[in-house]
Amino acid sequence: MTTTLLDTSKGIVEFTYKGSGPPVLLLRGGHSTRNTDLSHSSLIYEGFSLLTISRPGYDYTELSTGRTPEDFADTIIEVLDHLDIGKVQVISISAAGPTGIALAANHPSRVKRLLLEAALVTPWDNATKRKAALLFGPAEKMVWRSLRTLLKFFPDLAIKPLVAELTTENAEDYLDSLTPNDRRFIMDMLATSQSGKGFITDLAHDIPDMSRVKVPVLGMYSTKDRSIPYSNALLLKSSLPDCEIYEVNADSHLIWIGKDAHTVWNKRLEFLDQT
Structure with missing residues (x-):
């Protein structure tokens, strides 16, 4: 996959930008690299353009670009400005939850909606x-x-x-x-997994104030997820009463496979296709 390295004000960021149509920003979870695809690349064939930004410590993105979710959210805005993208829909997966929340909370004019897929919104134990x-x-x-x-x-x-x-x-x-x-x-x-310095950095992330998020939010979680317990979905709902929680009928953290995978895909498309 062809990647781009952007020299931002805080260091190098790696990203890919493919497809045409409404832009979707994908923030992958812990241990995921540029080659890890949990099915999201198919959004390109559904009429979206997919911007995938490697988070700090993963691939070639330097830690200096954001050791906190808030700092990296500011760096993401630099990438959007570089690509002349006004608003994006954001998908945050697993350990990328805090970054997606920080982006939506701190830059509401640049985020159209936020989709949290088995995403962390509570501190690591x-x-x-x-x-x-x-x-x-x-x-x-x-x-x-x-x-x-x-x-x-x-x-x-x-x-x-x-x-x-x-x-x-x-x-x-x-x-x-x-x-x-x-x-x-x-x-x-x-x-395709590799932690680099990214996952250790993820573990130090604090959770941004979710009550400041004013964009539409959908959270998709499984009650049988050991790594991101369903208590994350409950906290998300209590912090953002208007958000939608979809309880995925999956037997693990991997909500992208199993008997409900097709529903997860359709639910994602339904959310992203909203006007």
């Missing part, structure tokens, strides 16, 4: 922070290299520990329920 510091700090390159080797020769051994962190269901039962396409989705996701 201390246990998660401690575990992540061990796995995705200085050792993160070795961790991902080892996982990809395991994925190549013993895929189930690589996938099982991951899904155990993503579902409240029994991990073995969850694996057994996966279709071949769902299994391929997970393997592709793992094969």
Whole structure:
């Protein structure tokens, strides 16, 4: 995929901008790289242009562009100005939740609506922070290299520990329920993942004041998500009473696969197609 590096006032930002039609800004979640696609690239074929900006610490985007969600939201505005984009619809995935909220709260004239997909709106718990510091700090390159080797020769051994962190269901039962396409989705996701310095930075993010968000908001969450618990959806609704919460019938954090995947896709399009 062809990417662009923009030298902003705070450092280098990597982005891609493809398609034609109303612009949609995609902010990927934790561990996701330029090559990680959770189905959103297909928005191009639905008549949208897709602007994907790598967050600080991921790909070639430098940490100096925004160590806080608010600071990176300001940098995003520089990218929009560079591309002569007035307003965007924003999709924030998982750990990108705080950035999407900061963008909508601090720059309401540039955001048309905000879609939060299994997105974090509560602080990380201390246990998660401690575990992540061990796995995705200085050792993160070795961790991902080892996982990809395991994925190549013993895929189930690589996938099982991951899904155990993503579902409240029994991990073995969850694996057994996966279709071949769902299994391929997970393997592709793992094969393209890399934390860089991004995920450790994500863990330090505070949650912006959600009550300042005045644009339409849709949150899509699963009650069986272990990594981003459904309490995030409840807090979002209590902070923004007018937002819509869609409870996805998914068995894990991965709301983009499984029996309700088609509904997630249709719900996303319905929200983005609003006038």
